[in-house]
Amino acid sequence: MPKGVVKDNSKAGGEKALERAERDLVALGIAVAAILLFVGTGGMVLPQVVRSWMGVGAAPDPILVNALLLNIALVIFGWRRYAELTQEIAERRKAEELARQLAETDPLTGSxxxxxxxxxxxxxxxxxxxxxxxxxxxxxxxxxxxxxxxxxxxxxxxxxxxxxxxxxxxxxxxxxxxxxxxxxxxxxxxxxxxxxxxxxxxxxxxxxxxxxxxxxxxxxxxxxxxxxxxxxxxxxxxxxxxxxxxxxxxxxxxxxxxxxxxxxxxxxxxxEEPMESELRFRSELETGIRRGVARGEFVPYYEQQIDLETGALSGFEMLARWQSPTLGLVSPEVFIPVAEEIGVIAELSEQLIDRALADASEWDPRLSLSVNISPVQLRDPWFAQKILKLLVKHNFPPHRLDIEITESCLHENIGVVRSIITSLKNQGVTISLDDFGTGFSSLSQLRTLPFDRLKIDRSFVSEIGSADESDKLVRAIVSLGDGLDLPITAEGIEDTEILRKLRTMGQLKGQGYYYGRPEAIDAVRSRLDSAGLLAKREATTKSDPPSRAKQRKTG
Missing domain, CATH: 3.30.70.270 (Reverse transcriptase/Diguanylate cyclase domain)
Structure with missing residues (x-):
């Protein structure tokens, strides 16, 4: 039997019990019978009592007097019992009504x-x-x-x-x-x-x-x-x-x-019906992401970073990809926001950085590794210690690692962000401000926070070949970087015209699909092997990596 039916039957049974109690025939019968006996006995005894008190008649029969007194007691008892029972039932009904209201009503809002x-x-x-x-x-x-x-x-x-x-x-x-x-x-x-x-x-x-x-x-x-x-x-x-x-x-x-x-x-x-399908997909996505993190389905891909003046490879930016067994290769635009919302972005990112450091350990020491960091991770005061622990684990030189943070991170908790940046900088890790121009960075933040590089957002760079406003904006950012002694990396280089214009703006680094799509580690290893840029090929001839001062100067 359904639970609701059991509750309803129980409630109905309680109501009937109260109704029966309200009509307590025993108590009411005792009171009524006592009253009738009182009327009958009193009609006989009371006149005799009155005549006896007046001295004109004999004393009443003691048995009848006792019966009259007993009737009076029964009347009082029966009526009192009935009144008390009625009051008790009324109070119980009031308590049950209050309990019902409390069970059905929110006490804070009264709704x-x-x-x-x-x-x-x-x-x-x-x-x-x-x-x-x-x-x-x-x-x-x-x-x-x-x-x-x-x-x-x-x-x-x-x-x-x-x-x-x-x-x-x-x-x-x-x-x-x-x-x-x-x-x-x-x-x-x-x-x-x-x-x-x-x-x-x-x-x-x-x-x-x-x-x-x-x-x-x-x-x-x-x-x-x-x-x-x-x-x-x-x-x-x-x-x-x-x-x-x-x-x-x-x-x-x-x-x-x-x-x-x-x-x-x-x-x-x-x-609308599509909303339900979207929500169902979202739920499946969340489940898949949690399972994917546990199974190591998230892998690093690498995008080339090029010195625009010489055309030489200077490093790679690590980008996340999800090799889902059901969805195939999923881009970060799909799963990163969800991973941030469900609270697994930190674990996911640490897994990727761990694998990327292991991969980059095979590269020529002159090649850098850039890693994007979620704003959620910068809320963790132990983030810097976690990164340094991974560097020690892979014996990876800190100066080869570049941490990229977005402008939005600067407005959530500037104190914690400043502490994390300082801790990483003190260990030799470089810090880049990513997607510059899309947020609200102030000049005071650029001057006081120890950034090593600015990255111009691809939305500006991809339009400099066709829009004069974007051209002027990119030149302004480059000039700002020169004034603050901050090297510049331009994202979103798509064709030769964009590259030509960027080369006229100074000594920049660049990346984009013009140089190729992001690649898995096997393709990167093959590329570096053919170019003689794997660490094992350079073991006997490699020179010391250029100093950070020289890197800063050459951009």
Whole structure:
């Protein structure tokens, strides 16, 4: 038998027991019988007592007097017992009602909770179906709530949740439901006229605008945005949801809300079938990435870095690839963001760096190895120690390793980033600022942080052959590098025209598909072997690697 049926039967049995207790015939019968006996006995005894007190009659029969007193006692006992039982039942009903409210209501916001919203939605669906109305299920999730809660404390977080609930409640039409599903997630169930579905769109727009209004907390002005997902039991483009399918509504609205978050947050989307397929693929991707990290399916590929003045190979940039047994070779644009979100990027990156250092140990000592670092890794205060441990493991000279960090890293925790950069620099590792020009680096950061190189983002370099603005911007970055004594690497060299223009700008390094696609280690080893750039070929003739000062000067 289903669990819900057991609970319902148990509840019904409890209600019947209370009803029987309210009609306690034993106590009530004792009281009524005692009253009847009192009337009958008192009718005989009381006149005799009165005449005896007046001195005009004989004393009443003691047996009848005792019977009268016993009747009085039974009346008092029966009535008191019945009154106490009635009061006890009333208090029990009140306690059960309070317990029910506590079980079905979120104590912070006063709205329904996850446990009760399903049943309440089922009832609303039934009523709306009978009245010819449709029902929309609106999922609301607060964006970046955890950050606000962590920075300002749980009291601020609670105030934000209760304020948001009040704002949503004020916008809800009559007969609607509001629930807090847990954490920072709310749900609204709204009946509406199916001829005017745009009213739900209007509600969503008002909700986003109202929830985004700032509110004061202890002298601070806090702001929040919301992501909203919507579905309906008559959802256009989706199979009509039949009456009694509250869980299907919740599931679809949750998918639409998740899609809104992926599209940039602070917006709303109606559920569409492709969203569910995308979410299913995302779940499979997460599972595959976790499994791939455990099985070592992620491998390093290498892109050549060239001295543009001489055309000589100066090193390689390590790029991640996923050799998935089901998806084939997957590019980092697909799996890196997911790996960062699910918290496995650090382990994945350390595996790749470990393998890349082992590969680069076979190269000519003059060749460098560049490695991209995720912003997530730079939140780890032990990151520098982990890199140095890998260098020691492979006996790899620190000056041959170049760590590339993006401009976005400089705005998350500049203190930790500065400490990590300094620790790596002190050990001889070089640091490059990657994707320069796409972020918000300030001149003071470039001057105070000990960078060794700037890398111009490929979006600027790839357009210098056709757009004068990009040409001028690249020249400006090169001039800035010269002024700060920072060598420049240009990414995204695609053709001879781009190469020709870059060569007129100074002594630069470059990389891009003009020099070839990223290659696996076997292809790289073969390339270096044919060029005589493997370490074993140079064992007897290799010269000391140029000093870092000379490297800086020649770019």
């Amino acid at each position: 329904l909770n996850r446990r009760s919203i399903g049943a309440a939605t089922e009832k609303l669906l039934s009523v709306a179906h009978a009245e010819g109305r449709a029902v929309a299920f609106v999922m609301v999730d607060l964006d970046n709530f955890k950050t606000i809660n962590d920075l300002n404390g749980h009291q601020a977080g609670d105030l934000l949740l209760s304020t948001t609930a009040d704002r949503i409640r004020a916008l809800l039409p009559r007969d609607s439901l509001l629930a807090r599903l847990g954490g920072d997630e709310f749900a609204c169930v709204i009946p509406y006229d199916p001829r005017f579905p745009d009213r739900i769109d209007q509600f969503a727009c008002q909700l986003i605008e109202r929830a985004g209004e700032p509110f004061d907390y202890d002298g601070l002005v806090l702001e929040i945005t919301v992501s909203v997902g919507i579905t309906s039991n008559l959802d256009t483009g989706a199979e009509a949801i039949e009456e009694g399918s509250a869980q299907a509504l919740i599931h679809r609205a949750d998918i639409a809300m998740y899609h809104a978050k992926k599209q940039g947050k602070n917006r709303y989307f109606w559920f």
